[in-house]
Amino acid sequence: MENCPPKKRIGIVGVPPLAIIRQLEMAGDTIFDLDEPQVKQDIELASSYLPRVYCAILRTVVVNALSLKPDLIYIDVGPGKCDCALHTATILTDILPQTTIIQTRNQDRTDFGTPLCTALMPLVDKISAITRSVQSARSHPELPACPPSAGFWGVPPRDFSLLSLFPDSTHVFGWTRCMENKTPDNQAMEELFNPHIPTVFFAQSFCAKTALARHLANRHPHGLYVDCDVTAGNSTKAKIQAFLELAAEQKGAGRGRPSDFCLLSGALGALSTLSSLLPPVV
Ligand code: SF4
Numbered sequence: 135m136e137n138c139p140p141k142k143r144i145g146i147v148g149v150p151p152l153a154i155i156r157q158l159e160m161a162g163d164t165i166f167d168l169d170e171p172q173v174k175q176d177i178e179l180a181s182s183y184l185p186r187v188y189c190a191i192l193r194t195v196v197v198n199a200l201s202l203k204p205d206l207i208y209i210d211v212g213p214g215k216c217d218c219a220l221h222t223a224t225i226l227t228d229i230l231p232q233t234t235i236i237q238t239r240n241q242d243r244t245d246f247g248t249p250l251c252t253a254l255m256p257l258v259d260k261i262s263a264i265t266r267s268v269q270s271a272r273s274h275p276e277l278p279a280c281p282p283s284a285g286f287w288g289v290p291p292r293d294f295s296l297l298s299l300f301p302d303s304t305h306v307f308g309w310t311r312c313m314e315n316k317t318p319d320n321q322a323m324e325e326l327f328n329p330h331i332p333t334v335f336f337a338q339s340f341c342a343k344t345a346l347a348r349h350l351a352n353r354h355p356h357g358l359y360v361d362c363d364v365t366a367g368n369s370t371k372a373k374i375q376a377f378l379e380l381a382a383e384q385k386g387a388g389r390g391r392p393s394d395f396c397l398l399s400g401a402l403g404a405l406s407t408l409s410s411l412l413p414p415v416v
Contacts, residue, residue: 212239
């Protein structure tokens with residue numbers, strides 16, 4: 135009787151190329167998305183290996199990798215991820231001698247579509263489903279698109295709790311949209327936004343995408359730039375909440391033209407003052 139090869143424990147960082155996902159699916163290996171918290175460990179554990187002024191996603195990768203010690207890690211280090219991941223791959227290779235670290239450069243060009251990005255669904259569930267979909271080479275199920283009332287632009291945040299502030303009819307843009315489309319290196323898609331809906335442009339602190347997020351927020355007629363590190367604090371949450379509520383109120387009052395509720399960086403001082411009047415967000 136033939137023995138089945140033992141299932142491997144595989145870590146992924148970023149979006150692995152489709153060819154690799156197909157292999158993993160055929161082998162039935164267990165996949166851990168190391169970009170997301172997988173273990174209850176203090177993120178300080180990463181500080182011996184990565185500076186504290188490194189993005190919280192990659193510090194989370196190191197914490198997960200040290201704790202889970204997967205058999206193999208696929209880490210995207212190409213333009214679909216970032217240079218910081220390239221350096222993290224070098225460090226993981228040194229500190230985890232029992233784990234095989236394979237660097238990938240995902241430049242897949244086949245569009246899988248973005249039905250989740252435009253579906254009516256709580257934003258936490260939507261982005262969780264998008265990150266899970268990376269582990270499958272199958273086509274996405276069809277979902278009807280809802281009329282959007284807000285936009286979220288950016289990477290899946292380290293702290294998903296900030297997503298709970300958004301309405302279910304939020305449409306998703308930025309790198310998260312590229313993830314669902316299975317084309318993580320897709321500059322045109324990453325820079326796309328809808329100028330007709332109030333949009334939060336989010337980036338992790340210490341990530342190069344902060345520059346793009348702030349630039350696009352300034353070009354958007356009613357955009358808000360936000361960055362945060364490991365967790366989203368009350369002031370960040372209050373700022374997002376105030377922005378979304380203000381936009382909804384102004385739309386309800388018939389002042390829906392973009393110039394009426396344009397909130398560029400210069401207006402954030404006033405917005406912060408408004409935020410301080412709101413009850414704290416827990
Ligand atoms: S948040 Fe930015 S720095 Fe961090 S892994 Fe993603 S692209 Fe790289």
